[in-house]
Amino acid sequence: MTSNATNPMATTCYPPAASGLTYNPYAPRNVWNRAMNLLAALFATIAVLPLVVVTLYVLYKGGGAITPAIFTELPPAPGLSEPMGMGNAIIGTAMVTGGAALVAIPVGVGGGIYLAEVARKGWFAQSIRFGVNVLAGVPSIICGLFIYALVVNTRILWGESFSALAGSLALAVLMLPTIVKTTDEGLKLVPQELRMGALGIGASRFVTITRVVLPAAVSPIATGVVLGIARAAGETAPLIFTALFSPFWPDWASGWGLLAPTATLSVQIYNFGIMPFEPQVQLAWAASFILVVMILAANLLARWLAHFSAS
Amino acid sequence: MFTHKKRPWTERLVDHTFIRMTAVLASVVSLTVFGIFFTVGFQAVFQGDLSSLLPWHPDSIWQGIAAWNDEETFGVRWGAIPHFGLGFLADSSWNPVRNDYGALTPIYGTLMTSALALLLAVPLGVGTAIFLTEDFLPQKLRTTIGFMVELLAAIPSVVLGLWAMAMLNGFLAAFTPLHTHLGWLPVFGTEPGGPNLAMASLILVVMLLPIITAVSRDSLNQVPPELRQGAYAVGATRWTSIFQVLIPAAVSGIVGGAMLALGRALGETMAVTMIIGNSTNLSASWFSPSSTIASLLANQFGEADDIQVSALYYAALVLMILTFLVNICAQVIVKRLALKYD
Amino acid sequence: MTPSIADAIISCDNVTVNYGAFAAVRNIFLDIPRHKVTAFIGPSGCGKSTVLRCFNRMNDLIESFSMKGKVLFHGQDLYGPRVDPVEVRRRIGMVFQKPNPFPKTIYENIAFGARINGFKGDMDELVETSLRRAAVWDECKDKLQESGLSLSGGQQQRLCIARAIAVEPEVILMDEPCSALDPISTLKVEETLHALKKNFTIVIVTHNMQQAVRVSDMTAFYNAVDMEGSDGMVGYLAEYNETREIFNNPKSKDTEEYVTGRFG
Ligand SMILES: Nc1ncnc2c1ncn2[C@@H]1O[C@H](COP(=O)(O)OP(=O)(O)OP(=O)(O)O)[C@@H](O)[C@H]1O
Ligand SMILES: [Mg+2]
Numbered sequence: 001m002t003s004n005a006t007n008p009m010a011t012t013c014y015p016p017a018a019s020g021l022t023y024n025p026y027a028p029r030n031v032w033n034r035a036m037n038l039l040a041a042l043f044a045t046i047a048v049l050p051l052v053v054v055t056l057y058v059l060y061k062g063g064g065a066i067t068p069a070i071f072t073e074l075p076p077a078p079g080l081s082e083p084m085g086m087g088n089a090i091i092g093t094a095m096v097t098g099g100a101a102l103v104a105i106p107v108g109v110g111g112g113i114y115l116a117e118v119a120r121k122g123w124f125a126q127s128i129r130f131g132v133n134v135l136a137g138v139p140s141i142i143c144g145l146f147i148y149a150l151v152v153n154t155r156i157l158w159g160e161s162f163s164a165l166a167g168s169l170a171l172a173v174l175m176l177p178t179i180v181k182t183t184d185e186g187l188k189l190v191p192q193e194l195r196m197g198a199l200g201i202g203a204s205r206f207v208t209i210t211r212v213v214l215p216a217a218v219s220p221i222a223t224g225v226v227l228g229i230a231r232a233a234g235e236t237a238p239l240i241f242t243a244l245f246s247p248f249w250p251d252w253a254s255g256w257g258l259l260a261p262t263a264t265l266s267v268q269i270y271n272f273g274i275m276p277f278e279p280q281v282q283l284a285w286a287a288s289f290i291l292v293v294m295i296l297a298a299n300l301l302a303r304w305l306a307h308f309s310a311s
Numbered sequence: 312m313f314t315h316k317k318r319p320w321t322e323r324l325v326d327h328t329f330i331r332m333t334a335v336l337a338s339v340v341s342l343t344v345f346g347i348f349f350t351v352g353f354q355a356v357f358q359g360d361l362s363s364l365l366p367w368h369p370d371s372i373w374q375g376i377a378a379w380n381d382e383e384t385f386g387v388r389w390g391a392i393p394h395f396g397l398g399f400l401a402d403s404s405w406n407p408v409r410n411d412y413g414a415l416t417p418i419y420g421t422l423m424t425s426a427l428a429l430l431l432a433v434p435l436g437v438g439t440a441i442f443l444t445e446d447f448l449p450q451k452l453r454t455t456i457g458f459m460v461e462l463l464a465a466i467p468s469v470v471l472g473l474w475a476m477a478m479l480n481g482f483l484a485a486f487t488p489l490h491t492h493l494g495w496l497p498v499f500g501t502e503p504g505g506p507n508l509a510m511a512s513l514i515l516v517v518m519l520l521p522i523i524t525a526v527s528r529d530s531l532n533q534v535p536p537e538l539r540q541g542a543y544a545v546g547a548t549r550w551t552s553i554f555q556v557l558i559p560a561a562v563s564g565i566v567g568g569a570m571l572a573l574g575r576a577l578g579e580t581m582a583v584t585m586i587i588g589n590s591t592n593l594s595a596s597w598f599s600p601s602s603t604i605a606s607l608l609a610n611q612f613g614e615a616d617d618i619q620v621s622a623l624y625y626a627a628l629v630l631m632i633l634t635f636l637v638n639i640c641a642q643v644i645v646k647r648l649a650l651k652y653d
Numbered sequence: 654m655t656p657s658i659a660d661a662i663i664s665c666d667n668v669t670v671n672y673g674a675f676a677a678v679r680n681i682f683l684d685i686p687r688h689k690v691t692a693f694i695g696p697s698g699c700g701k702s703t704v705l706r707c708f709n710r711m712n713d714l715i716e717s718f719s720m721k722g723k724v725l726f727h728g729q730d731l732y733g734p735r736v737d738p739v740e741v742r743r744r745i746g747m748v749f750q751k752p753n754p755f756p757k758t759i760y761e762n763i764a765f766g767a768r769i770n771g772f773k774g775d776m777d778e779l780v781e782t783s784l785r786r787a788a789v790w791d792e793c794k795d796k797l798q799e800s801g802l803s804l805s806g807g808q809q810q811r812l813c814i815a816r817a818i819a820v821e822p823e824v825i826l827m828d829e830p831c832s833a834l835d836p837i838s839t840l841k842v843e844e845t846l847h848a849l850k851k852n853f854t855i856v857i858v859t860h861n862m863q864q865a866v867r868v869s870d871m872t873a874f875y876n877a878v879d880m881e882g883s884d885g886m887v888g889y890l891a892e893y894n895e896t897r898e899i900f901n902n903p904k905s906k907d908t909e910e911y912v913t914g915r916f917g
Contacts, residue, residue: 014770014821021729021744023737029548030737036550041447043438047524048456050517051463054474061477110336118333131341137571137638138347138631139578141605145354145612145627146347153360173343180340204322206329227465234467237580237605241612266469270581273473288470295465303458446716537753540711541813545766545820546743555765560756 062289099168112183167243182224230298390621428515436523472585530564570641695875700888754801807838
């Protein structure tokens with residue numbers, strides 16, 4: 001220290017400041033700092049790179065394969081190159097994902113309401129929270145095996161085995177924890193005063209929750225639900241043993257198409273992507289294109305919803 | 312004056328029913344978890360479908376158990392767990408022809424791909440998170456990059472798998488020098504010639520990055536800014552503060568995020584199935600085809616029957632227990648190490 | 654209005670600070686004397702912390718911050734193009750309003766700064782002397798290996814003071830160091846300040862008039878006014894003099910009203 005001479009009490013053991021306050025670019029710590037800055041920038045670049053590369057590649061390979069026929073025709077038989085369509089898979093994805101949402105949203109929102117509004121504490125609520133966390137960690141292929149054993153193998157659904165409905169159930173199991181969690185967290189953001197206000201004028205809990213609290217939390221819940229649906233739409237593993245696949249249009253005679261094996265975009269990517277036939281591989285890319293565009297759109301929508309709620 | 316001074320019984324009924332119903336819906340979650348464990352466990356112990364649990368079913372397991380000794384007529388069709396016992400976990404032969412099953416290869420593949428992926432993804436993800444919480448770039452740009460990394464998590468695994476298949480040759484070319492120069496190491500011991508374990512690990516890295524980055528960024532953002540000021544005030548440089556103060560303060564979140572990612576890696580199915588080669592031969596080399604439990608299920612379940620189905624459920628049970636333990640650890644770590652600072 | 658100070662260690666030469674488009678303080682001229690205690694007083698939001706943070710470039714952490722003018726330390730411009738802010742902070746330490754011990758052991762809280770400053774010597778001894786000088790040794794000598802967060806708020810603040818003096822800066826900046834402390838701890842910290850004055854230059858922000866009188870040699874009174882062409886209040890240095898003069902014989906009416914508690 002420079003002030004050492006006039007500083008009798010200090011037992012100085014620090015190296016003298018060599019060059020005053022000037023930045024010394026060769027000091028080890030400054031070299032180390034610059035190296036780490038570079039490394040962090042490099043890591044961030046590597047982290048963003050896959051998104052850019054995958055997205056561009058899918059848009060390029062898949063976008064080129066998009067024709068009007070994609071939406072109106074069926075896929076070709078192996079070895080043929082006509083017709084080039086996957087209308088059945090597009091409808092199938094909508095059916096299976098929509099069915100899953102119809103099952104998972106009421107159950108998930110109801111469960112979330114229970115956790116946030118009815119029983120915040122207590123062993124039962126705790127055990128359900130634990131269950132939600134465990135379910136969120138269950139690998140998606142196991143959801144598929146579970147529904148296979150429960151529904152497909154036992155033919156419990158009107159004697160049918162593989163079906164769109166079974167696929168919906170598998171995806172619903174997958175979506176359930178996300179929806180419970182977002183509902184629970186969304187409701188917790190609602191200020192306590194709002195509840196007190198409603199209860200204070202003599203409203204029942206039912207009215208308080210459904211008319212006051214839930215509307216106040218609708219935007220974070222909607223955000224979570226949109227993201228949950230988008231994720232489910234891209235899931236493959238739970239569907240390969242439940243909804244299976246089908247090269248045909250949905251069999252409307254069989255429970256409005258819900259009780260027959262059904263094609264979905266994600267399973268089509270898997271089935272066709274590993275085939276040795278070029279038309280099939282091309283359809284796999286087209287399906288990837290549609291899925292990726294849909295999922296990116298859903299994410300932007302969710303962001304917009306979140307933004308909407310913030311303002 | 313007020314006709315509703317005393318609440319009408321209908322209103323009370325609605326209220327009670329509603330509250331009860333939410334409780335019932337909430338218990339669906341717990342029931343599902345229980346159902347999954349029970350079903351997978353059941354199928355691993357018994358052959359035959361769940362309906363054989365019903366006493367009046369023609370193949371009811373209860374009749375079988377009652378007629379324990381009369382194996383010829385009513386014998387219980389025991390599944391994989393009674394057949395193979397714990398030896399299943401240490402046996403590397405998976406032989407549908409001789410109906411002899413052991414899950415060592417897929418268990419090894421699961422653990423090895425996940426470990427490799429985590430080893431790469433944690434530094435990358437935490438580094439990215441640091442980059443996004445420091446002031447290297449303007450706030451706007453950082454938010455955009457963060458959003459892009461999150462979007463990566465939204466890309467379906469099957470699409471990543473398709474992309475990886477298309478990129479396979481490029482990656483094989485990148486692996487080849489490792490084999491030619493470091494081939495004496497067992498892990499690089501085979502010529503990279505097709506889908507392999509290393510490829511699957513790399514795809515897992517891509518899938519884990521967004522999770523680790525997002526969780527680490529959130530925990531770094533939650534470190535009170537006063538800590539950084541305190542470190543700077545005693546003359547710490549940026550990176551000294553990061554390594555010695557900020558990361559230790561955020562460590563619970565970071566480790567929790569890594570465990571969460573590990574759980575995801577263990578159960579990740581589609582991308583891995585498409586790129587790992589699905590071989591059930593045990594090999595020390597990362598450049599040989601291999602399999603994970605999830606890829607084994609995706610690949611073989613459709614064509615399996617009898618004891619093979621049960622063996623697959625046994626493997627699924629192992630996977631579930633693994634992910635369950637990892638997720639429990641993640642939660643405990645987050646709670647235990649959480650910094651109490653206000 | 655600024656008294657001539659022979660032995661100035663830090664001087665502000667027409668310092669103006671903006672946060673984005675918002676002007677926080679304007680046209681500050683100020684000399685901080687060496688080995689004395691200088692107090693900053695003034696109403697909330699008039700820019701005391703802002704000026705203080707300029708002295709060790711802590712404002713660099715705020716993205717919207719920008720500054721005009723010069724801050725001289727030993728005659729050298731702290732905001733010069735080739736100055737290393739890390740070097741600056743090693744010689745000008747800081748204690749914050751809210752206690753902010755690191756989430757490490759008490760021992761490590763002290764040793765951390767010493768180590769990164771290249772301390773060569775007996776670390777145990779340094780930890781003990783620093784804690785003693787910050788008047789907190791007795792309370793934590795038996796739990797040096799426990800987390801710094803396990804101490805009470807007042808003890809944490811004295812730990813932070815110990816942490817600051819352990820690296821032996823020339824100047825210690827203190828931003829309302831006693832605002833979270835009880836009267837007893839406050840008195841202990843004030844005693845510490847008296848002892849530290851021999852070796853360090855201290856600048857302290859305080860809202861407590863008695864404290865300013867008790868501990869400081871010089872006092873700077875800041876005030877804020879509505880200035881033409883800017884939204885919100887802009888801070889400025891209203892009066893700067895020996896503490897005795899400020900409190901007994903203030904030149905401006907605002908100062909008098911503020912120090913006698915009739916302000917606003
Ligand atoms: N990080 C910041 N970004 C934008 N404006 C800021 C920031 N910090 C302070 N300001 C503004 O600058 C002005 C001066 O703030 P400063 O904290 O220096 O006041 P102060 O005199 O220390 O007040 P107090 O006595 O309450 O601590 C205030 O109007 C404040 O709103
Ligand atoms: Mg202040």
